[in-house]
Amino acid sequence: MAAVFRQTVAMLRGLLITGRYLFRRRVTAPYPDVKPPVAARFKGRHWLTLYADGLERCVGCELCVIVCPSQAIYVKAAENTPERQVSKGERHAEEFQINMLRCIFCGFCEEACPTGAIVLGHDYELAGYTRASMIYTKGMLTEPYPGASGRDPGREV
Amino acid sequence: MVEALLVAAVKSAVMLALVLTVCAYMTLFERRLIAGFQLRYGPNRVGPAGLLQPFADAVKLIFKESFRPAGADPLVYWIAPGIAMITALFVYAVIPLGPTLTVLGRPVPLVVADVNVGILLVLGASSIGVYGIILGGWAANSKYALMGSLRSSAQVLSYELVLGLAVASVVLSAGTLSLVEIVNAQQRVWFAVTQPVAFVLFLLGAIAETGRAPFDLPESEQELIAGYQTEYGGFNFAMFYVGEYVGIVTMGLLAANLFLGGWHGPLLPGPVWVAVKTLAFAFFAVWLRATLPRVRQDQLMALSWKVLIEIGFLNLLVTAAILAWRGG
Numbered sequence: 001m002a003a004v005f006r007q008t009v010a011m012l013r014g015l016l017i018t019g020r021y022l023f024r025r026r027v028t029a030p031y032p033d034v035k036p037p038v039a040a041r042f043k044g045r046h047w048l049t050l051y052a053d054g055l056e057r058c059v060g061c062e063l064c065v066i067v068c069p070s071q072a073i074y075v076k077a078a079e080n081t082p083e084r085q086v087s088k089g090e091r092h093a094e095e096f097q098i099n100m101l102r103c104i105f106c107g108f109c110e111e112a113c114p115t116g117a118i119v120l121g122h123d124y125e126l127a128g129y130t131r132a133s134m135i136y137t138k139g140m141l142t143e144p145y146p147g148a149s150g151r152d153p154g155r156e157v
Numbered sequence: 158m159v160e161a162l163l164v165a166a167v168k169s170a171v172m173l174a175l176v177l178t179v180c181a182y183m184t185l186f187e188r189r190l191i192a193g194f195q196l197r198y199g200p201n202r203v204g205p206a207g208l209l210q211p212f213a214d215a216v217k218l219i220f221k222e223s224f225r226p227a228g229a230d231p232l233v234y235w236i237a238p239g240i241a242m243i244t245a246l247f248v249y250a251v252i253p254l255g256p257t258l259t260v261l262g263r264p265v266p267l268v269v270a271d272v273n274v275g276i277l278l279v280l281g282a283s284s285i286g287v288y289g290i291i292l293g294g295w296a297a298n299s300k301y302a303l304m305g306s307l308r309s310s311a312q313v314l315s316y317e318l319v320l321g322l323a324v325a326s327v328v329l330s331a332g333t334l335s336l337v338e339i340v341n342a343q344q345r346v347w348f349a350v351t352q353p354v355a356f357v358l359f360l361l362g363a364i365a366e367t368g369r370a371p372f373d374l375p376e377s378e379q380e381l382i383a384g385y386q387t388e389y390g391g392f393n394f395a396m397f398y399v400g401e402y403v404g405i406v407t408m409g410l411l412a413a414n415l416f417l418g419g420w421h422g423p424l425l426p427g428p429v430w431v432a433v434k435t436l437a438f439a440f441f442a443v444w445l446r447a448t449l450p451r452v453r454q455d456q457l458m459a460l461s462w463k464v465l466i467e468i469g470f471l472n473l474l475v476t477a478a479i480l481a482w483r484g485g
Contacts, residue, residue, distance in 0.1 A: 011449060018194050018448040027196045 043105045043120040046098055047149035048142040051088065056142070057117035058096065059089030064109035064118055072102035073109060089115070096138040100126055116157040121149050168269050172249050180402040181211035186436075187443050194447035221391030226297060229388065233296035238389065238396035241289025245403035248282045251275035252410050253337050255420045255428035268337060275336040276324055279411065280317070283366065287313040289400065290375065294385035305384025308454065309375035312365060315461035316372075320362035322469030323355040326476040327415050340419030349416040354472045356416045358465055360441070363408035365457070367401065370446035377451055409438035 029036045038044070049057050060077030076095035086092035109118050128134045146153035185200065185207060192199030201207040225234055252275075253268035272278060287310055294306020328334055330352060331342035342348075349356045365372040376384030386397045413419055413434035420427030452460070 014448045015444060018444065021196060022190075022193050024196055026193075026198060028198055030198050030201060 038122050038124065042122050042124070043107045043110075045100075045121050045123040045126055046103075046109070046136070046141055047119050047121050047151075048093075048096060048117055048138065049119055049149050049151055050143055050146040050153060052146050052153040054146060055085070056087040056092055057115045058093045058113075059087050059115055059117070060091040060093040061114060063112040063114065067108045067112040069106060069108065070102045070104050072099045072104075073097070074099075087115075093138065096141055098136045098141060100128075100134045100136055101131060114157070116151075116155065119149055119151050165269065169250070172269055173246065176246060176249050176403060176406065177399070179406055180399055181215065183402045183406060183439060184214070184398075185210050186439060187446075190440065190443045191447050194444070215395070218395040219392055223391050223393060226299065226388045228298035230296040230298070233292050235393070237289050237293030237296055238393040238400075239289070240292065241286055241400035242396040242403070244282050244286035244289065245400040245407065248279045248407055251278050251336060252407065253340060253414065253419065254410075254431050255426070258427075266337075271335060271337045274334045276328060276334050276339070276411075276415070279336075279407070280321060280324065283404065283407070284313070284317055286400065286404070289397070290385045293389065293397065297385075297388035299388050301381045301383075301387045302385050305375045305381045305387065308381075309368060309385060312368065312372065312374060312457060315458060316362045316365035316465075319358055319461055319465045319469055320366055322466065322473055323359035323362060324411075324415060326352055326355045326469075326473050329473070329476050329480060336414050340414050340421070343418040344421055347416060347418040349418075352416070352472075352476070354468060355476075358469050358472070359412060359416060361460075361465060363412065363438075364442060364445060365461070367404040367408055367442075369405065369442055371449035371451050372457060373446075373451060374454055374457060405439060405442060406435065409435035409442075412438045 051057060060075060062075045062077065065071075065073045065075050074095070074097040075093050077091045078094035080086055080090060080092055105120065107120050110116075110120055126134075143149045188210075189199040189201075189207065199207065200210045203209040203213045225231060250269045251272045253266070253271070257264050257266040259265070290309045290313075291306045294302040294304075294309070297303075327339065327348050330348060331339040333339060333342070339348075368375045374384075375381075376386065381387070386394055389397060410431065413431050417434045417437075418430075419434075420430050422430035422433075425433075
């Protein structure tokens with residue numbers, strides 16, 4: 001009898017606890033309306049960053065291509081010429097493609113990059129309707145102006 | 158004769174539309190509320206605050222393919238969901254939603270038919286409803302469905318008794334089987350106050366009868382996938398689902414009419430009070446689901462046969478004794 005009483009009280013207390021939860025702040029966000037902030041080091045969509053003077057950081061060394069575990073990156077390097085100085089080194093990336101369907105967002109490319117050219121940004125809404133549209137080309141990856149990716153354009157690497 | 162038939166037909170149609178709409182929104186109510194208990198938002202994308210979600214669900218289910226598993230019995234397989242839904246809807250013929258109103262100088266009772274054995278009809282129809290579940294689980298030719306329907310029949314049989322005993326003491330107190338008369342007998346004081354034991358028994362029986370948590374063994378997801386409705390999809394599944402949610406609303410209306418004074422209440426008009434009380438029951442059912450874990454099969458059976466039925470009989474005896482002593 002005592003056990004029955006104890007268990008009944010326990011159930012009623014449980015009801016009170018869940019009842020209290022009804023008035024708590026919700027832990028989820030109504031996503032498309034409210035976008036929760038991502039962590040500072042979140043690894044999302046890539047950017048090819050620029051120096052403050054607008055020169056490209058990428059020198060076309062292809063280290064990112066080598067380190068990429070899912071072979072998502074394609075780089076075609078070209079020589080810089082005095083008439084057309086794209087980056088600060090001898091070479092620059094003439095073609096730079098990342099297949100976002102293959103990329104696993106491990107961030108190895110960012111770690112391997114000797115000039116800090118490729119960085120992983122905060123954008124995670126990367127859906128597309130076709131496979132072709134998921135291959136990001138250099139024009140899409142290069143930040144539109146120095147610092148557009150959120151990284152300091154004056155940083156060393 | 159023709160006029161009476163016409164009136165009955167119109168009333169039935171209105172009632173049917175009302176009940177189906179209410180049941181559709183009961184799904185949304187439950188999903189939003191359970192989300193609130195779990196600190197989520199629930200479906201809020203379709204229409205303002207997710208208010209069109211039931212229609213989106215209905216459209217989706219209607220347009221899904223009606224398939225039949227290879228080994229299933231065709232006739233029984235197709236009939237079973239219909240039985241489940243029709244018996245669930247059938248009881249609304251006798252459940253009153255409010256007092257008799259006067260519209261354009263004519264009295265309009267807010268009940269399709271005030272039968273003098275109303276409550277018996279309701280209990281009888283909900284017993285037949287279990288045939289839909291049993292046949293559905295049997296015809297599907299699947300282990301999970303069969304297990305679910307076996308559990309369901311055992312459960313409904315056991316808790317029907319509890320429910321019946323709880324209702325019997327109310328009927329004894331009111332001295333009538335008509336639902337309208339039972340409500341009118343609560344003009345001064347609710348039966349929930351004078352019959353608290355029967356009220357608790359009714360709540361437990363109603364939750365178990367509708368197969369809801371913590372008594373949702375017939376469709377316990379972790380063990381039986383979806384119990385008797387495992388092999389159903391599309392509109393057939395929707396019919397089972399409608400039957401289930403109609404059952405919840407029915408039990409809510411019964412609780413309101415039998416124990417909570419029906420349409421009697423201050424200030425607000427009668428039908429509003431019935432709605433409020435029914436919603437209170439639905440809220441309670443969802444609250445229980447959000448709180449209590451599922452009981453085991455043996456616990457479920459023991460609770461009914463070893464505890465609740467005894468209490469029910471005792472309550473009935475005491476009620477009868479008091480009534481006899483008072484000279485009722």
